[in-house]
Amino acid sequence: MAGTMRNTKIMEAVTQSTTVSKQGLFERAFAFAFKGLVYAQIWEDPVVDMEALEIQPDSRIITIASGGCNVLSYLVADPAQIIAVDLNTAHIALNKLKVAAALHLPDHAHFHRFFGQADSKQNLRAYKEHIRPHLDETSRSYWEGRDLAGRRRIGGFSSGLYKRGLLGGFIGTAHLLARLYKIDLRMMLTASTLEEQRAMFEQHLAPVFDRKFVRWLTDQPPALFGLGIPPAQFEALAGDEKMADVLRKRLEKLACDFEIRDNYFAWQAFGRGYGKGADTPLPPYLQAANYDLVRARAGRVEVEHANFVERLQASADASLDRYVLLDAQDWMNDQQLTLLWSEITRTARPGARVLFRTAAEPSLLPGRVPDELLGLWDYRAADSLGFTARDRSSIYGGVHLYVLK
Structure with a gap:
């Protein structure tokens, strides 16, 4: 029943048209595809994110989890808490795997081999000995289960996860x-x-x-x-x-x-994985210089299988101050956007920051979120243009920052 409810929520998140229309059929086909693993690596630049968010030691971040790279990378900036939410079962399992690995693998060499290379049979032994005992039953069942091709999902870490x-x-x-x-x-x-x-x-x-x-x-x-x-x-x-x-x-x-x-x-796009050399680029959470910080702070991450808005509705007033929406708003209608920003505003501490991306260049909020609500927030237009230019993933038209007045 829980799985059915979550699948329904995914369908609701991406469908705006009737089932009999061509658009509606496309939306339902996408929702079906989105139920499995989508992103083995997240495609938002965490260096840009951390610059825009200006994370402080008392910051409480709520973010869409996606592939989990940015969730762990934010730990380098030393926030008090990160709440990572997602409706996708595979993404939740991947985030929980990454947190358990950060906490329990013996050293950076094991950690880098597991996620930086993700193509070694030694990773299966590391999973059994160091990670599996610390995973919840749902996550273990996911990784030890099989995908549509009949492959054990955990086997992706021995054969090239980033090709899956x-x-x-x-x-x-x-x-x-x-x-x-x-x-x-x-x-x-x-x-x-x-x-x-x-x-x-x-x-x-x-x-x-x-x-x-x-x-x-x-x-x-x-x-x-x-x-x-x-x-x-x-x-x-x-x-x-x-x-x-x-x-x-x-x-x-x-x-x-x-x-x-x-x-x-670029290495992911053109090489289908991270480079093998010692000097090839990596996300912040995988860099050797950051390993001790990530490991020491990984316990601050809470991974929840939940809808972003519903998680906000369960949060107290003025309890959060950093919001990372990825590109989820591109999927939303005006009513959904208004509900989201109402809950963001209610839960926001003074000086809160909201960061999101859009497929097109401009912010999609003006004219769609009521002026009296959006007017409580300062859109950092010049900064947003700079963040867009510096986002190395290059897939989005705009990176946008709003700060609570």
Whole structure:
């Protein structure tokens, strides 16, 4: 019964149309796909997040959990508490696995091998000896169960976790499509300068988006389900442009605006995992310099299988001060947005900060959340433009910061 209720909540979160419409069918297909593992790695830049949030020692953060990378990375900034909520069973299990691993694996070498490489049979032994005894029954059942392909889910950590999940499958399909055009996307990882990156992109990658098949394919909403983009967000992302042109611009930013050697998002996109070398980039929570901090503070993370708004409704007035919504608002109608911001405002401490991303460039709140409610918040427009420019994941049109007046 609990699983059925959660699946219903996922359906409610992404569906805005009737079941008999084409849009409604797309939305229900996305909801079905979203019930499994979507993000083995979260695609929001935690360095930008921490800059925007200005986390303090007394900060109480509530965030959508997603793949858990940012949840653990925020610990580097020393908050008092992090509440990570998600409706996706797989994401909850992954977050609980990461917290247990941070607390109970013997050292950074084990931790890095488990999540930084995620492709070693030694990880299965580490799971049994150090992590499994500290997982709750639901999480153990998830990881020791089998996916739709019949594979044990925990086996992903011995064969390449980042090639699994909806996003991992999407990236794998992109590599396959590129090979059909005689392009090896891994070549981007060999570039040593921004100039080389730009030259490779212009010569090899940009022309692909002019191919008729690619332009047709990217105009089909289900083709982008692997990016975690529901039909409603698909429309916001495309706007008045062809989707192929939008995706080309986003890929151009990823490939050309940041040095490959410093951007682990590029390694995931072009290499389907983190690099093997000692100097390849990693999320903050996996960096050796941060390991002791993450391990010492991992007990401050609370992972809850819950709806974000309902978790806020269960919270006391003025009890939270940092809110991370990822791109969830792109999925919401005006009524849902108003309820969300009413609860954020009620639970917010003075100086609270709300950070979110949008598929399109502008903030989606003006004109959709009542002026008297939104007027209580200061939109940091100039800062938001800077955060957007510096977000190395490059997938979003806008990164937005609101601060309680």
